[in-house]
Amino acid sequence: MSETSHYLCIGCPLGCRLEVDTQGDEILEVRGNACKRGDTFARQEHVDPRRFVTTTVAIEGAPWPRLPVATAGSVPKHVMREVCEALHGLRLEAPVELGQVVLPDALGTGIDVVATRSMERR
Amino acid sequence: MRFDVVIVGAGIVGCAIARELTRYRLDVALIERECEVGLGTSKANSGIIHGGHRAADGTAKGATEYRGNLLWDELAHDLPFGFQRIGDLTVAFDDDDERHLSELLDQGRRRGVTGLELWDSERLRREEPNLSHDIRSALHAPTSGVVNPYEACFALAESAVRNGLTLLLEHTVVGIERGESGFTVRTDRGSLEARFVINAAGVHGDAVARLVGAEEAGLRFRKGEEYLLDKRLVGFVTRVVFPCPSPTSKGILVIPTYDGTLMVGPTATPSDADDVTTTAQGAQAVFEGARRLVPGISEEDCIAEFAGVRAVAADEDFAIHSTAVPGFVNVIGIQSPGLTAAPAIALDVVELLRSEGLSLELDDAFIPGIDAPILFAQLEPEEQARVVRGDPRFGRIACRCEIVTEGEVLHAIERGARTMDGIKFRTRAGMGRCQGGFCAWRCMRLLADTLDIDISEVTKRGGRSWIATPRLEVEHA
Amino acid sequence: MPELQPRHLQRRYDVVVVGGGPAGLAAALGAREQGAEGVLIVDRESEPGGILQQCIHHGFGLHHFKEELTGPAYAERYLGQVLEHDVDILTDAYVLDVDPSRRVGLLSSRHGRTEVDAGAVVLAMGARERTRQAIRIPGTRPAGIMTAGFAQKLVNMAGYLPGRRVAILGSGDIGLIMARRLVLEGAEVVGVFELMPHANGLTRNVVQCLHDFGIPLHLSTTVVHIHGDERIEKVTVAPVDESFTPRMDQAWDVDCDTLLVSIGLIPDNELARTLGVRLDPVTTGPVVTSSMETSRDGVFACGNTVHIHDLVDWVSQESQLAGGAAGGYATGRHRRADNVRLLPGSNVRSCIPHTITTEREHTIFLRVTKSLAPCTLRLGEVYERPLRYVVPGEMVTLKVRPRFLQGFHGGNLRVDVVAREEAAA
Structure with a gap:
C-alpha cells in the first residue's frame, strides 16, 4: 500500500503543491513540482524538514541596536526557537562585516549563524 | 501652594478662562487629568465658529454665541492657530425648511449678526456647484468660520503659561473641601489651596461638582462621530453646510476644515461619558446625511474617523453660574456652540469672579502673543534655505505626507508636546495618508531623546497608551 | 561602508x-x-x-x-x-x-x-502600507494598532516588540513574516484574519510563517470592532459571506494588546x-x-x-x-516611441508597462483579478502561453519577443488570462 503526503514547496515564491508517494520508508514518486528544487525539497521535507533561521542580535556602537543574522544553512525545523534563544545573550561590538560568523556551530547543528549585513562603528 | 483661582479641566473653556485670568495680578492653576490640554471634547469637535444666529434667544447659548464669535478675531490675531471665516450655509429642501431659514434670519438680525443673506438656487449653484440640486434655497452667514480647536487650546494654554499660569497635567482631582478661608483641591499627586475653584471639567463636570457638594447640571452625554475625507476633495465645498434641524437631530454637516480637507458629521447619539467608539451605523448615518447635501461624497474617501462626547445639561443650556458653595463656580454643560462661545464665556466668568469678591488688577507685564511655530512647508524656498542654515534640524523631513521637518517636531516638544498625539496635533506629523506609518518612528525617537525617556515610555496620548515594549530578554534581565 | x-x-x-x-x-x-x-x-x-x-x-x-x-x-x-x-x-x-x-x-x-x-x-x-483608516474598522482608537511594516522596523531594527499578544488583520506577506518574527521573539500571535477566501501573501510564507508555528489563519474573516481605551485590549472578529458582509451572529472576541494591519501596499x-x-x-x-x-x-x-x-x-x-x-x-539617445498599447482584458487587473514596441524584447508584468487553473495567457490573436495557475497575490511575468508580434499591425493589444477549456474552444 502506497501513501501520499502533501507539501507546499518553499523553494521559491511559486509555492508548488507537492505530492510525495511512499511505501514504507521508500519514496516512490514526487509530483507537482515545477523544477528540480521541488523534488529535492519534497524528499527532504518528508524525512527531515529543515529551515533557515533569520533573526537579530544585540550590537553596540552601531547605528542600530540590532544586527540582522541568519543561519548559514538550514537547521532542523524543531530547533528554530532554540537557535533564537541561544542568540539572546550575545552582545556584539561594531564594526561587523557581512558574512561574519557571530555564533559558530549553533546548538551543535554544524551550522554557523552569520551577520547578514555590515555595520560600521558609529 | 496657595492660588487665587484653580480651574479644573483644560479644554477650550478652561484654557480660555485661564488665559483671560492671567491678564490680572493673580496666581492661577489649571489642572488637567490628561497629559496634554484639549484632548477631550475640545479635540473631537467639528471645529466650527458658528455665525452667531443659530442658538435660541433667551438662553445662555444665545447670549454668548455671537459675542464669542466676534472675539475670535482678536484671539487669532494674538495667537498662532488656524482660524478662517469661510461662512456657512443652512440649506432648505422644502417649505418647512424655508420657514426655518426665515426664523434664523430674523433671530440673527435681532442679534445684530452682519451679512446674513438668503440665496436662491441659482446663486447657490454658482457659489457651491457641488451641492445637491434638490436644495431650494439657503441662508448664508459670512460670519461663520472654522478653527483647529486643538491648536487653539495649545496656543491659549501656552500663552497663559507664559503669563504665569501653573499648568498641572496628568493630575486628577480626587477631592475638594471648602474650609474657612477657601478650598483644598486634592489631586492624585498632591493638594492645592485656592480661594476660588472653577469647574470646567467637561464630561466630568457633575462628578467634580459632587466632590464639593455643589449643584450638578444633570449631565447626559451625546456622542458625535466625524469622518475626515481625502485631500482629493479639497475645494469641493468651500463653506460649512448645515441642513435644517429635524425634531430628532441637528443633522449631518459638511465641513471644510481649516486645512481645507472635508469632514462630515457629527452624529448625536446618547452615550456614556467615555464612549468614543465609531460605529458602522454611525458611518452609515453620516455618509447618508452628507450625500443628501453633497451627492459627490463617498465612504471610499474616508482617511480618518473619530468620535467625541458632548456633555449636555438637563435643560440643554450652558450651566455657567456660582453655586451654593461660595467661591465654587460651574462652567459645565458646554455643548455646541461651546467652542464659538468659549472666549465670551471666559469674560463672563471673570466678571462672575469679580462679583464674588475677587479683586482684579491688570498686570502690565501681560504679553498677549506667543511665537508662531515655523510651518516649513508653507515657506518660500529662499526662506526655507535661511531656516535650514540657521538650524540644520529643519533640513530633515520627519513626516513626508504633510512635509513636516524634525525641527518643527522638536519645537513642538519644546513647547509642551509630550506624546505622539501632542506632536501630531501641533505639527500635523502623522495626520496624512500614511497615518504615521513612516514618521512614527522618527517622532518616537525625537520624543525619547528630548525627554530623556526610553522608547517604551513614549505614548500615543499618555497613561497606558504605550506604543512599543521591551524585548522579553531585556525585561527578564 | x-x-x-x-x-x-x-x-x-x-x-x-x-x-x-x-x-x-x-x-x-x-x-x-x-x-x-x-x-x-x-x-x-x-x-x-x-x-x-x-x-x-x-x-x-x-x-x-x-x-x-x-x-x-x-x-x-x-x-x-x-x-x-x-x-x-x-x-x-x-x-x-x-x-x-x-x-x-x-x-x-x-x-x-x-x-x-x-x-x-x-x-x-x-x-x-494601507492603514486601518483605509478600511474603517468601528470601535475605539487606542494605541497598539499599527501596520505590519512599522512593527517590522520596531522589531528588526530598533529592538522593541510592538506588544506581547498580537492579532494580525490581513494576510499580506509582511504580516505573515511578522507573525513568525514575533513568535521567534517570544510574543504570542493569536491569529491571522483575512477577509478574502484565500491568503494574500505568497504560499511559501503561509507555510513557513504560519503552518510551521501553528498560527491559525482564518480566511473569509475580518475584524469588525476594536476595543480598548488607552491601549487595545481585544478585537471582535466575524466570518463574512460571499458579499463580504460580516455575519455578526457568528462573531467572537479575541484578546490582544496589539493589532497588526497587513492589508496591502x-x-x-x-x-x-x-x-x-x-x-x-x-x-x-x-x-x-x-x-x-x-x-x-x-x-x-x-x-x-x-x-x-x-x-x-x-x-x-x-x-x-x-x-x-x-x-x-x-545623453541624447531618446528611444523611439512605442507603437502598441496594452489593454488589460479578461481577468487582467493591470498590465505594466502600458505601451510596448514591436521592435524590442519586453518583460510584461500582469496582475489578475481572480484565481484560475489551468489557464492560458493570450496577447490578442498573436501569441498565447499556457499557465499552470494564476492567483491575484502573485504577479505574472511574460517575456514578449519581437517575433511574437511579427504579424501584428494594430495599435491596441488586448491581454487576457482565460481558463484552459475556454482557450481551446
Whole structure:
C-alpha cells in the first residue's frame, strides 16, 4: 500500500503543491513540482524538514541596536526557537562585516549563524 | 501652594478662562487629568465658529454665541492657530425648511449678526456647484468660520503659561473641601489651596461638582462621530453646510476644515461619558446625511474617523453660574456652540469672579502673543534655505505626507508636546495618508531623546497608551 | 561602508534618482551602464537600501544574484555594485519638488535647501502600507494598532516588540513574516484574519510563517470592532459571506494588546502627483512606456512606485531598465516611441508597462483579478502561453519577443488570462 503526503514547496515564491508517494520508508514518486528544487525539497521535507533561521542580535556602537543574522544553512525545523534563544545573550561590538560568523556551530547543528549585513562603528 | 483661582479641566473653556485670568495680578492653576490640554471634547469637535444666529434667544447659548464669535478675531490675531471665516450655509429642501431659514434670519438680525443673506438656487449653484440640486434655497452667514480647536487650546494654554499660569497635567482631582478661608483641591499627586475653584471639567463636570457638594447640571452625554475625507476633495465645498434641524437631530454637516480637507458629521447619539467608539451605523448615518447635501461624497474617501462626547445639561443650556458653595463656580454643560462661545464665556466668568469678591488688577507685564511655530512647508524656498542654515534640524523631513521637518517636531516638544498625539496635533506629523506609518518612528525617537525617556515610555496620548515594549530578554534581565 | 555623502553637490546631474531603495539603486546602476556621467541618488533615510534593511528574512536575489539572500544582504551587495560605478548618494535628504525643466528642489541637513538640474529624473519612492483608516474598522482608537511594516522596523531594527499578544488583520506577506518574527521573539500571535477566501501573501510564507508555528489563519474573516481605551485590549472578529458582509451572529472576541494591519501596499506617489504625471487609476502609479518613461518628458519611474511587486528581483530588473532609459535620454539617445498599447482584458487587473514596441524584447508584468487553473495567457490573436495557475497575490511575468508580434499591425493589444477549456474552444 502506497501513501501520499502533501507539501507546499518553499523553494521559491511559486509555492508548488507537492505530492510525495511512499511505501514504507521508500519514496516512490514526487509530483507537482515545477523544477528540480521541488523534488529535492519534497524528499527532504518528508524525512527531515529543515529551515533557515533569520533573526537579530544585540550590537553596540552601531547605528542600530540590532544586527540582522541568519543561519548559514538550514537547521532542523524543531530547533528554530532554540537557535533564537541561544542568540539572546550575545552582545556584539561594531564594526561587523557581512558574512561574519557571530555564533559558530549553533546548538551543535554544524551550522554557523552569520551577520547578514555590515555595520560600521558609529 | 496657595492660588487665587484653580480651574479644573483644560479644554477650550478652561484654557480660555485661564488665559483671560492671567491678564490680572493673580496666581492661577489649571489642572488637567490628561497629559496634554484639549484632548477631550475640545479635540473631537467639528471645529466650527458658528455665525452667531443659530442658538435660541433667551438662553445662555444665545447670549454668548455671537459675542464669542466676534472675539475670535482678536484671539487669532494674538495667537498662532488656524482660524478662517469661510461662512456657512443652512440649506432648505422644502417649505418647512424655508420657514426655518426665515426664523434664523430674523433671530440673527435681532442679534445684530452682519451679512446674513438668503440665496436662491441659482446663486447657490454658482457659489457651491457641488451641492445637491434638490436644495431650494439657503441662508448664508459670512460670519461663520472654522478653527483647529486643538491648536487653539495649545496656543491659549501656552500663552497663559507664559503669563504665569501653573499648568498641572496628568493630575486628577480626587477631592475638594471648602474650609474657612477657601478650598483644598486634592489631586492624585498632591493638594492645592485656592480661594476660588472653577469647574470646567467637561464630561466630568457633575462628578467634580459632587466632590464639593455643589449643584450638578444633570449631565447626559451625546456622542458625535466625524469622518475626515481625502485631500482629493479639497475645494469641493468651500463653506460649512448645515441642513435644517429635524425634531430628532441637528443633522449631518459638511465641513471644510481649516486645512481645507472635508469632514462630515457629527452624529448625536446618547452615550456614556467615555464612549468614543465609531460605529458602522454611525458611518452609515453620516455618509447618508452628507450625500443628501453633497451627492459627490463617498465612504471610499474616508482617511480618518473619530468620535467625541458632548456633555449636555438637563435643560440643554450652558450651566455657567456660582453655586451654593461660595467661591465654587460651574462652567459645565458646554455643548455646541461651546467652542464659538468659549472666549465670551471666559469674560463672563471673570466678571462672575469679580462679583464674588475677587479683586482684579491688570498686570502690565501681560504679553498677549506667543511665537508662531515655523510651518516649513508653507515657506518660500529662499526662506526655507535661511531656516535650514540657521538650524540644520529643519533640513530633515520627519513626516513626508504633510512635509513636516524634525525641527518643527522638536519645537513642538519644546513647547509642551509630550506624546505622539501632542506632536501630531501641533505639527500635523502623522495626520496624512500614511497615518504615521513612516514618521512614527522618527517622532518616537525625537520624543525619547528630548525627554530623556526610553522608547517604551513614549505614548500615543499618555497613561497606558504605550506604543512599543521591551524585548522579553531585556525585561527578564 | 565607504563615505556616501557627496561633500559637494554638482550643479547638474545627468540623472537624479528619487529614492535609494532597491528600485533607486538599480536605476542608478542602469543609468551609469547606459552612459550617464553624473548620477545622484537622493534618499530620506540615513542609509540607502530602503525597506530591504528591515526585511531580514530570505527571499531576495534568486534571479539577480542566483542565490537566496536576506534583504539587508541584497541591499549591501547591490550598493557595492552601485558604488563601484561612482554614483553620488545623498542620504538624510528629501526631494521637495521637480519643476518642468527638471530642476530638482532638495532638502538635506548637510546641504540645506538647494537645487540641482537633472537631465532625467527617475521616480523610485517605493510604496506605503494601507492603514486601518483605509478600511474603517468601528470601535475605539487606542494605541497598539499599527501596520505590519512599522512593527517590522520596531522589531528588526530598533529592538522593541510592538506588544506581547498580537492579532494580525490581513494576510499580506509582511504580516505573515511578522507573525513568525514575533513568535521567534517570544510574543504570542493569536491569529491571522483575512477577509478574502484565500491568503494574500505568497504560499511559501503561509507555510513557513504560519503552518510551521501553528498560527491559525482564518480566511473569509475580518475584524469588525476594536476595543480598548488607552491601549487595545481585544478585537471582535466575524466570518463574512460571499458579499463580504460580516455575519455578526457568528462573531467572537479575541484578546490582544496589539493589532497588526497587513492589508496591502499602495504606490507612494505624492511627488508624481505634484509633477502632474498621468496615473493609472488601477495601480495608482504612473502610466509608463516600455522605457518606464512617464507622461512627463524625461521623468521615468520604476519599482513599487509604479506597481506593487512580489519579488525584489523584478524591481531591480525593471528599475535597471528605467535607469538605463533615463541615462540614454539624458545623453541624447531618446528611444523611439512605442507603437502598441496594452489593454488589460479578461481577468487582467493591470498590465505594466502600458505601451510596448514591436521592435524590442519586453518583460510584461500582469496582475489578475481572480484565481484560475489551468489557464492560458493570450496577447490578442498573436501569441498565447499556457499557465499552470494564476492567483491575484502573485504577479505574472511574460517575456514578449519581437517575433511574437511579427504579424501584428494594430495599435491596441488586448491581454487576457482565460481558463484552459475556454482557450481551446
